[in-house]
Amino acid sequence: MTTRARPAIAAMAYHQGAFVPFAEAGLPLTTQALQYGTGVFEGIRAHTCADGGKLVLFRVRDHYERFLRSCRLLRIETGHTVDELVEITCELLRRNGTTADTYLRPLGYKLALLPGTRPGVGLSGVSDALSITGFPMGAYTPPGGIRCTVSSWVRPRSAAIPIHAKVTGGYVNNALAADEARAAGYDDAILLDDRGRVCEASTANVFAARSGRLLTPPATADLLPGITRDTVLALAADLGIETAEHELDVSDLRCADEVFLTGTGIGITPVNEVSGHPIGAGEPGPIARSLAHHYARTIRGGGDVRHHHWLTSVRIDQG
Ligand SMILES: Cc1ncc(COP(=O)(O)O)c(C=O)c1O
CATH class of the missing domain: 3.30.470.10 (Aminotransferase class 4, branched-chain amino acid transferase, N-terminal domain)
Incomplete structure (x- = not known):
């Protein structure tokens, strides 16, 4: 990255x-x-x-x-x-x-x-x-995508620490995972729960595309159901892309045509590789590229008018 x-x-x-x-x-x-x-x-x-x-x-x-x-x-x-x-x-x-x-x-x-x-x-x-x-802060991930590893740190269960809330103390888990990934030469970590199901990345949600269908772990899983995740589900519907909340494991990611991450900081960032396994062609795929294009327009007020209620104008006096 x-x-x-x-x-x-x-x-x-x-x-x-x-x-x-x-x-x-x-x-x-x-x-x-x-x-x-x-x-x-x-x-x-x-x-x-x-x-x-x-x-x-x-x-x-x-x-x-x-x-x-x-x-x-x-x-x-x-x-x-x-x-x-x-x-x-x-x-x-x-x-x-x-x-x-x-x-x-x-x-x-x-x-x-x-x-x-x-x-x-x-x-x-x-x-x-x-x-x-x-x-x-502008975009900080390369449009060409990033490389992720699967973390050895397990995402805690919501019953142990409230994962659905952004509690500072809980981010020790995210920090350990991100640090481990970067020390190993990767850009980010994908965290699994204690049963091996994909939860999320260190500060982003995970999507996988398979045969034109977009899958993401259910909001009830041990993850933060992101606002960008919700935005992407809405934009996918606009584009006629079928979506489903679906449990995913690491092999689902490896077999996917595309994997990408979503978050306020990271935007929509394609994942080209997971722990040494190229995803699809090892480069951003058409679904991630299309969604990233529409997302970039939407957040700047250039998207579909149906989404303008997501925007709050700030009047800045230039002196
Ligand atoms: C752990 C975690 N998951 C997912 C997300 C993505 O959430 P959002 O799209 O609301 O920024 C974030 C970032 O806030 C996060 O910290």
Whole structure:
């Protein structure tokens, strides 16, 4: 995969109720989420519009609905509705004078023990906080596709750790898998459950195409049912591509005509190889290419008008 230096964080952050310079948005070492992984996060993208100028957030309400669901699970009270979170995000983009594709990272977290709470791991009796940062980010995977390995790390069951929510502590599993893959020379890892069924990649969902039909593991499996996954299922329907939620194992991936990953960060990224086995012709296939084309148009407001409700315009005053 192309490795690029991470661009600088945007100058302003939203931090605990105020817009502040990023450099001043610090946290104490005693932050509970730092010690116990009791935070939740989202990854949201804003893109410049197809017709130039305007900035649009993609499915921001869906992201914040998932964020608030994740918060509820960890008893994190942000004190904000979805509408308010969207408005704070738009204001953050405005305060940063954002004019380029940007990745936004809302983080809800357990902060400090409230008076009378015994020290130790827990969720109740701990104060909550919300911070949002952003940084410029365009596409970071090569359009020519990536190479994945199957991780030796097993995806935990949702009964052990809530996989359907974006809980910071749970991402230790993803980090170990991604690190193992990169150390072995691969771009990303595909994680299986303890019965050998494909769950997802380190930060993306997995699709396989077989005889023109698109398969992806069911949303009820031990995976994060991604918003991009949902977008791809809708775009596939528009294109007349048959889709099904279906359990997959590693041999299903190896025998597939195409495999690709989907996620807010990664977009739609073809997988050319899984653990040394070329997928199809070992290059991006027609279904992934077509979906990636339509996805790229859709996120910038150039797609089907039926999907324009996925877009939220951000008015940026250029001074
Ligand atoms: C573990 C995991 N699976 C899947 C996804 C894809 O989700 P989405 O398409 O909502 O970004 C992500 C990224 O958020 C992720 O972290």
